[in-house]
Amino acid sequence: GAVVSQHPSWVICKSGTSVKIECRSLDFQATTMFWYRQFPKQSLMLMATSNEGSKATYEQGVEKDKFLINHASLTLSTLTVTSAHPEDSSFYICSARGLRGNQPQHFGDGTRLSIL
Amino acid sequence: GENVEQHPSTLSVQEGDSAVIKCTYSDSASNYFPWYKQELGKRPQLIIDIRSNVGEKKDQRIAVTLNKTAKHFSLHITETQPEDSAVYFCAASRGQGGSEKLVFGKGTKLTVNP
Numbered sequence: 001g002a003v004v005s006q007h008p009s010w011v012i013c014k015s016g017t018s019v020k021i022e023c024r025s026l027d028f029q030a031t032t033m034f035w036y037r038q039f040p041k042q043s044l045m046l047m048a049t050s051n052e053g054s055k056a057t058y059e060q061g062v063e064k065d066k067f068l069i070n071h072a073s074l075t076l077s078t079l080t081v082t083s084a085h086p087e088d089s090s091f092y093i094c095s096a097r098g099l100r101g102n103q104p105q106h107f108g109d110g111t112r113l114s115i116l
Numbered sequence: 117g118e119n120v121e122q123h124p125s126t127l128s129v130q131e132g133d134s135a136v137i138k139c140t141y142s143d144s145a146s147n148y149f150p151w152y153k154q155e156l157g158k159r160p161q162l163i164i165d166i167r168s169n170v171g172e173k174k175d176q177r178i179a180v181t182l183n184k185t186a187k188h189f190s191l192h193i194t195e196t197q198p199e200d201s202a203v204y205f206c207a208a209s210r211g212q213g214g215s216e217k218l219v220f221g222k223g224t225k226l227t228v229n230p
Contacts, residue, residue: 034217034218042223043205043220043223046218046219093160104150104165105218106162107152107160107161108159110157110159
């Protein structure tokens with residue numbers, strides 16, 4: 001149980017393109033999903049907390065207009081990197097937490113984004 | 117805000133030996149401490165977690181200890197195997213079960229030599 005699916009797993013696109021990444025909880029409902037960014041050989045840095053039906057809470061230094069988050073249902077959150085540039089290239093990972101109390105976060109497989 | 121320090125950054129052991137990774141945290145309100153294992157290019161996988169009302173938890177070869185007074189917690193892996201080689205991250209959260217955001221340590225690259 002507690003499977004989180006993330007799609008796509010790999011994206012290569014030109015500078016200026018907008019890229020949408022999906023995060024789905026497959027076998028549980030998640031009121032809260034989290035979006036992280038991870039640079040090579042570094043730790044996971046939280047970008048934003050996504051709550052179903054409300055606006056996301058962004059961490060300090062993360063541009064809301066650059067990284068658009070939508071959490072329209074209890075099983076789906078999306079992250080859109082708008083007008084992506086080479087410095088946005090990174091590994092993006094989502095996690096989801098179940099509805100019931102004391103549920104740990106489960107991570108998706110991540111999306112490797114490369115902007116040319 | 118919370119700050120999590122993790123040591124060492126790299127750890128190399130011989131197969132069969134034990135490995136210990138230590139983390140300290142700054143926020144006394146943190147009450148949930150998970151450990152994740154991440155293999156290269158893959159997702160972090162929860163391997164064990166501990167809540168602040170418990171001092172120690174064990175799952176086969178893996179154990180975690182928590183000292184709330186000193187604000188530190190440790191991961192212990194016994195009888196290490198080559199497949200234990202990975203990057204291990206500790207994390208801390210105010211919410212039970214990670215309901216609130218997790219703050220991660222910088223990670224420890226564990227290499228188990230056959």
